[in-house]
Amino acid sequence: MSIKRKYSKPFGDLNTLKTSFFNNNDGMLDMADGMADVLLMQPKRTKCKICGAPLGKPLYHSHRIGYIECRECGHLNSECEDTDDFASKVYIEDDYSKNYSAADKESYIRRRDMIYAPKAEYLRDCLKHEGIDAKDVNILDIGAGCGYFVSAVRQLGMKAVGIEVSDSEVAYGNTVNEEELLTHIGLTDSIGYIRKTDANVITAIGVLEHLVHLDENLEAIRDNQNIRYLFASVPMFSFSSCFEVAFANGYNRHTGGTHTHLFTNESIEKMAEKIGFEIAYEWRFGSDINDLYRFLMVSMQKNHNEEFSSYFSEKFVPLMDDLQQVLDKSEFSSELHFILKRK
Numbered sequence: 497m498s499i500k501r502k503y504s505k506p507f508g509d510l511n512t513l514k515t516s517f518f519n520n521n522d523g524m525l526d527m528a529d530g531m532a533d534v535l536l537m538q539p540k541r542t543k544c545k546i547c548g549a550p551l552g553k554p555l556y557h558s559h560r561i562g563y564i565e566c567r568e569c570g571h572l573n574s575e576c577e578d579t580d581d582f583a584s585k586v587y588i589e590d591d592y593s594k595n596y597s598a599a600d601k602e603s604y605i606r607r608r609d610m611i612y613a614p615k616a617e618y619l620r621d622c623l624k625h626e627g628i629d630a631k632d633v634n635i636l637d638i639g640a641g642c643g644y645f646v647s648a649v650r651q652l653g654m655k656a657v658g659i660e661v662s663d664s665e666v667a668y669g670n671t672v673n674e675e676e677l678l679t680h681i682g683l684t685d686s687i688g689y690i691r692k693t694d695a696n697v698i699t700a701i702g703v704l705e706h707l708v709h710l711d712e713n714l715e716a717i718r719d720n721q722n723i724r725y726l727f728a729s730v731p732m733f734s735f736s737s738c739f740e741v742a743f744a745n746g747y748n749r750h751t752g753g754t755h756t757h758l759f760t761n762e763s764i765e766k767m768a769e770k771i772g773f774e775i776a777y778e779w780r781f782g783s784d785i786n787d788l789y790r791f792l793m794v795s796m797q798k799n800h801n802e803e804f805s806s807y808f809s810e811k812f813v814p815l816m817d818d819l820q821q822v823l824d825k826s827e828f829s830s831e832l833h834f835i836l837k838r839k
């Protein structure tokens with residue numbers, strides 16, 4: 497398989513980490529509905545979040561919100577804008593306790609190694625392919641959360657620090673890592689950090705879609721010549737979006753909640769072009785089939801077929817990796833990791 501275009505990875509134990517999606521569908525759905533209430537109070541979006549082209553009529557509605565496909569770049573935009581007001585209301589602080597135990601550290605490392613280490617290895621391998629050794633990689637991770645990715649890349653010998661708006665996540669990550677890897681910043685401070693960083697790689701894992709001022713962050717990357725690469729993962733307009741439209745009672749993890757717009761192959765290309773970068777590497781692995789499976793299970797359980805849902809599950813689960821691989825290869829699947837390179 498080419499390193500430049502990679503498809504799929506096994507779900508493996510990832511399912512066990514997402515059980516709240518299965519066991520607490522209605523609770524999660526309520527939370528997303530609350531965020532939709534906030535989004536619907538925001539001004540109508542008039543132009544595409546990525547390319548700025550004027551927007552027309554919604555292509556479809558899901559969970560009360562209309563979604564408009566940009567005619568220029570295909571980017572999927574919710575009908576209402578994500579604003580500072582929206583961000584301040586929906587990015588609720590997680591409740592991390594102030595006393596961290598050894599068990600926390602163990603689960604931190606397990607999560608880091610299961611989810612973030614493969615991403616870190618992918619970045620290392622791609623940069624190696626570019627002729628850059630791990631020791632020469634210097635990363636600024638934006639939206640670093642608890643620092644899982646920063647910690648994972650440092651394990652591989654790359655230099656990395658992170659910035660993050662949640663001060664409890666910063667405190668937790670720094671405590672577990674026993675080092676000040678993360679800095680707490682305000683909602684729009686990332687722009688200034690990007691402008692003055694001496695890092696040669698910016699990483700943003702599941703972050704770009706949340707930035708209200710995405711344009712200014714991208715301009716800061718464009719203007720800082722130290723930055724040669726951008727490694728990001730983003731949610732894509734995909735089969736997951738379609739499944740959510742069909743299952744109105746399912747928790748809309750993908751096109752809802754804090755996700756007010758979704759990327760397409762064309763909109764990522766457009767974004768790269770705008771900042772003088774090009775797409776150098778793509779790793780496509782979605783969780784569309786996982787979403788479909790979850791919706792089918794939740795629906796069967798809601799219509800009193802709990803026992804039959806286990807029967808179905810035994811038949812279906814062994815096929816999920818293969819099914820997802822088909823969707824990944826169609827290039828209409830729910831998540832893309834990519835590396836943009838300065839031209």
Ligand SMILES: [Zn+2]
Pocket residue numbers: 544545546547548549566567568569570571763
């Ligand atoms: Zn557009």
